[in-house]
Amino acid sequence: MNGIWGLVGAAVTVLGVIVTGFFTYRGTRTAAAIQAAPVAKAQEFAVLQATVERVDKENEQLRMRQSRLESIVRAFSWSFDDLRRWSRNPVGDPPDPHPLVDEYNRTGV
Template identity: 55%
Template sequence: MNVTEWIGLITAAGSILGGGGFFVARATVKASQATARANEAVATIQANPQAKAQDFAVLQATVQRVDEENGKLRLRQSRLETLLRAFAWTTDRWARQMHHAGIEPEPAHPLVDEYNRTGV
């Protein structure tokens, strides 16, 4: 190739590239938009574990609170059952004392009879 052909080739390439600058700019804009969407997606993905961690922390706190409340309720129930047994033992002793003294006590309530039979 001689110099004239090279100059023609360079001029043609310049006009193609110069006219193609529009396409290059458009591609650059699309690429930057795609990059922005990808960055948003990455930010969302990275935020999800943090949101899940916060949800898990709330769940853990709730479970701990419910466990504490259940423990307190179980303790109250245990104390109440102990009191009920002591009261049942005391009233049974009084009823036996009345029988020994020849006094017939009033019949017990049906729930008391059921408790005395089943213990529940």
């Protein structure tokens, strides 16, 4: 009878090793997934941050160009208005263009 209990004990031990191995495998896999998640999120965040920085730089350049264009249009308007007033009452020399108009006429920028 002693031999049967030995076999039962051995079977329970083998079954325990198999169950322990299964739970260890599941835990290791879950732990790896948990550790990989922050790395993936950090990479996504890095890509998002680089995109935001690029868009900010592009927006800054566009704002500067738009501001420059608005200034030039305003200067052309002032110069045209001065010239129109002079043409209605042409006394003396025609008015000089605004400095931005003069610069634009010289450089094209």
